[in-house]
Amino acid sequence: xxxxxxxxxxxxxxxxxxxxxxxxxxxxxxxxxxxxxxxxxxxxxxxxxxxxxxxxxxxxxxxxxxxxxxxxxxxxxxxxxxxxxxxxxxxxxxxxxxxxxxxxxxxxxxxxxxxxxxxxxxxx
Numbered sequence: 708x709x710x711x712x713x714x715x716x717x718x719x720x721x722x723x724x725x726x727x728x729x730x731x732x733x734x735x736x737x738x739x740x741x742x743x744x745x746x747x748x749x750x751x752x753x754x755x756x757x758x759x760x761x762x763x764x765x766x767x768x769x770x771x772x773x774x775x776x777x778x779x780x781x782x783x784x785x786x787x788x789x790x791x792x793x794x795x796x797x798x799x800x801x802x803x804x805x806x807x808x809x810x811x812x813x814x815x816x817x818x819x820x821x822x823x824x825x826x827x828x829x830x831x
Contacts, residue, residue: 709733709820711803716825719793723829727788729803729822737761740808741779741786744815745799745827752802754813756788766811770796793829800824 715727729741742757756767756777765777776789786803804818812818 709805711805711820711822713801713803713822713825716801716827718828718830721793721795721829721831723793724789724791725793725827727790727801727803727825727827729786729788731784731786731805731820734805734807734820736784737781738807739805739820740811741777742804742806742812742818743777743786743788744802744804745797746802746824747799750799752815754815755801757811757813758786759809759811764811766813790827793827795829795831798827798829800826 710732712730719725743755744752745755746752754768758765758777758779762779774792779786802824803822805820806818
């Protein structure tokens with residue numbers, strides 16, 4: 708049974724930083740591209756960042772480029788999202804997702820496995 712569990716959400720002031728972790732089990736982690744999405748109240752789930760199975764290629768939404776960094780540790784079955792210079796617009800539930808693919812999908816429907824999400828709230 709595949710399970711993705713996110714950690715690290717919470718409340719942070721604007722301009723601050725936060726690191727999210729996604730621990731995977733029940734799959735061969737190094738076979739999977741990993742991604743982070745987010746969903747704010749009343750809005751559609753949107754792509755944030757993705758990383759290939761080997762970690763050599765990454766992709767980011769324009770809204771987070773230069774502020775967020777996605778990474779992974781295949782030995783620990785864990786993906787990370789380092790979020791810096793946070794803004795109130797970054798407030799959302801953040802989800803990690805996994806897909807067994809060599810490319811970097813950016814649409815939610817392209818990912819098979821999902822975590823339960825972790826709330827990130829950025830205050831002014």
